[in-house]
Amino acid sequence: MGKITLVTGGARSGKSTFAEDSLRKKKRVLYIATAVAYDEEMKERIRLHKRQRPDTWQTLEAYDRLDEKIPDLKTAYDGILLDCVTVMLTNLLFSQEGFDEEGSTEEFWREFEYETLLKINKLLQCARSMTDHFILVTNEIGMGLVPETAFSRRFRDMAGRINQMIAKESDEVCLVVSGIPMMIKGGDKS
Template identity: 35%
Template sequence: MAVILITGGARSGKSMRAEMRTRAFPGQPVYVATAEPLDSEMETRIARHRARRGADWIEREVPLDLVDALVASDGGGARLVDCLTLWLSNLMHAARDWERDVTELASALPRLKSPVVLVTNEVGLGIVPDNALARSFRDAAGIMNQTIAAAADEVEFVVAGLPMKLK
């Protein structure tokens, strides 16, 4: 079993890298989507991702209960979670205890049988946001990424479509 975390900035190529890594494992890949199509722009993004991946993926839409979805799909093909940053946003918007959920995910990952490739955004590389909500999200994302990176077997940082192995 492998847990692979792929991080990077927006449009860095991390999703394509994660798809490639997931397909390298045997079995039918499972795409665990955390995004919700709340507006037409997000619907377009989701459609582009689906078209690029093709029809050979099993797809699960999981905006909140990520650990349950990973446990339920365990024992088959590799799972690709895209992405943890949207999952975190969903948790915070739903007023869930995101720290508990992130800790639960980190604890569950080593117990899973099938590989998991997780995508996340590195949001703390820019300027300090000008409002409390954005700073809170940036800080939460940094904590989440550190927690999941510690639980991962491998961590890659993708810049301009090029992966750099961190762990």
């Protein structure tokens, strides 16, 4: 059974760099990139992230049905890195049939969150069986201002609950602030 680590922090806190550095000495690494390049700025971000990673790492660009896609690669990995959970949630939400930013009902949000939790739980179980170390990067979006719109508040709340579930299932949780990693569950807390 592999170890699961959740790395959380604010935007540009250094969490992706910390996660990548944690796996840099591993030989067979799968990098799951959940971002979709919708504009030039995002394309440039993706290019920069790719340049930071070792050439030997395999990349899977996907955000849905990951528990099915990883086994299809038929490789035993020393490490798997998913970057990032929050972007994955955004892509899942915007691709969900019936989603309307202003008009989605509470029932829609409950069902979406439930289905997403099931998907993430399947992914965690799959990754545990296929790698020594699975690292998930996520954004800690609940520490800032209260969002102005109902949609943004619902998304923040859902992301927070999903992060809690992942943290509960994880062996380690690391909070990265201003480039400084702080182990808050498991691991070396020094």
